[in-house]
Amino acid sequence: MADIILNVDVRDGVGTGGARAARRAGNVPGVLYGGDKAPVAISVNEREFRKSLYTGKLLGHLVTLKYGKETQSVIARDVQFDPVSDIPLHFDLMRVDEKAPIKIEVNVHFANADEAPFTRQGGSLEVVRHAVEILVRADQIPSELVVDLTGREIGDNIRMSDIVLPKGATATITDRDFMIAVIKSSSAAQSEAGDTTAEGEEGDKAEG
Numbered sequence: 336m337a338d339i340i341l342n343v344d345v346r347d348g349v350g351t352g353g354a355r356a357a358r359r360a361g362n363v364p365g366v367l368y369g370g371d372k373a374p375v376a377i378s379v380n381e382r383e384f385r386k387s388l389y390t391g392k393l394l395g396h397l398v399t400l401k402y403g404k405e406t407q408s409v410i411a412r413d414v415q416f417d418p419v420s421d422i423p424l425h426f427d428l429m430r431v432d433e434k435a436p437i438k439i440e441v442n443v444h445f446a447n448a449d450e451a452p453f454t455r456q457g458g459s460l461e462v463v464r465h466a467v468e469i470l471v472r473a474d475q476i477p478s479e480l481v482v483d484l485t486g487r488e489i490g491d492n493i494r495m496s497d498i499v500l501p502k503g504a505t506a507t508i509t510d511r512d513f514m515i516a517v518i519k520s521s522s523a524a525q526s527e528a529g530d531t532t533a534e535g536e537e538g539d540k541a542e543g
Contacts, residue, residue, distance in 0.1 A: 471504035
């Protein structure tokens with residue numbers, strides 16, 4: 336079973352008016368869609384929704400939707416927030432078969448940067464992709480994709496093949512081993528190297 340359980344109510348009113356009514360009642364309005372069924376307007380208690388949201392296991396993960404005695408596996412696809420108060424305003428849930436593969440974006444986490452040689456060399460990590468879309472069973476979606484930077488040096492390229500995926504999972508881009516990140520010399524290190532070179536040249540001229 337999924338870590339998060341959302342107890343939902345079906346909303347009678349749809350559209351802007353129905354969403355506003357749900358918010359006035361202390362709920363977050365949402366829509367359940369997907370599969371071979373029509374979309375359904377739903378709502379969740381705002382306090383409970385926020386608790387689930389702040390666990391970090393809601394968006395992009397398998398969630399159990401509960402309506403009365405009925406349960407259903409869903410994926411939380413999107414949450415919209417108020418730009419000022421950051422209060423959740425609306426959410427989208429997609430029906431899924433937890434044993435079936437699904438396309439989903441998963442964030443990339445770079446581990447052990449502090450212990451990597453490039454850090455001691457004055458290098459920096461330039462991230463090309465902060466998330467990668469993979470095809471994976473709904474009940475095996477990883478919380479993150481980990482790149483171990485142990486042993487990495489300036490000039491190294493990190494590609495999709497450097498990421499260990501869950502068993503049976505694949506990247507949706509299959510025609511190339513695409514770039515995830517590049518390790519470069521930092522601007523400060525380059526500036527320092529340039530200053531050193533310039534000083535050396537001046538010294539050579541003086542000697543000449």
